[in-house]
Amino acid sequence: MIVVDTNIVVRFAVNDDADQAVIAKGLFENHTVSISRTVALETEWVLRSRYGKARKQIAEYFGMLLAMKSVRMESESAFRKAVAWYAAGDDFADALHLANAGAAPFYTFDGEFCKNAIAGGKAPAVVNPAK
Numbered sequence: 001m002i003v004v005d006t007n008i009v010v011r012f013a014v015n016d017d018a019d020q021a022v023i024a025k026g027l028f029e030n031h032t033v034s035i036s037r038t039v040a041l042e043t044e045w046v047l048r049s050r051y052g053k054a055r056k057q058i059a060e061y062f063g064m065l066l067a068m069k070s071v072r073m074e075s076e077s078a079f080r081k082a083v084a085w086y087a088a089g090d091d092f093a094d095a096l097h098l099a100n101a102g103a104a105p106f107y108t109f110d111g112e113f114c115k116n117a118i119a120g121g122k123a124p125a126v127v128n129p130a131k
Helices: 006-014 018-030 037-049 055-067 076-087 092-099 115-119
Strands: 033-035 071-073
Touching (some): 006 037, 037 055, 071 076, 076 092, 076 115, 092 115
């Protein structure tokens, strides 16, 4: 198993440097690739802010990674929830935070926090301690 950095995951997605894209593709094809939550978080940010990718494109890319037999995502079940909530309109970082809370109540001052996840009834309790 190998662990990859954000630039490998991004290069695999966008293919903007032909030589590096070939290397990145080879890593995913020839190794079991571990992707951490922090790399996933940074990947979403880079794809959105640097490459202008839309939410739908990013969610589909994450889905493709999850479908690959060679990919191991840290806290995969939580990551799957976060991607679903993100695809439904929640902020990716917030969705990842909430999904990784497990069953524990999640406290935040953010009144807009993960409304789609909460509305779907599959999220842990979200509590605003100021209210």
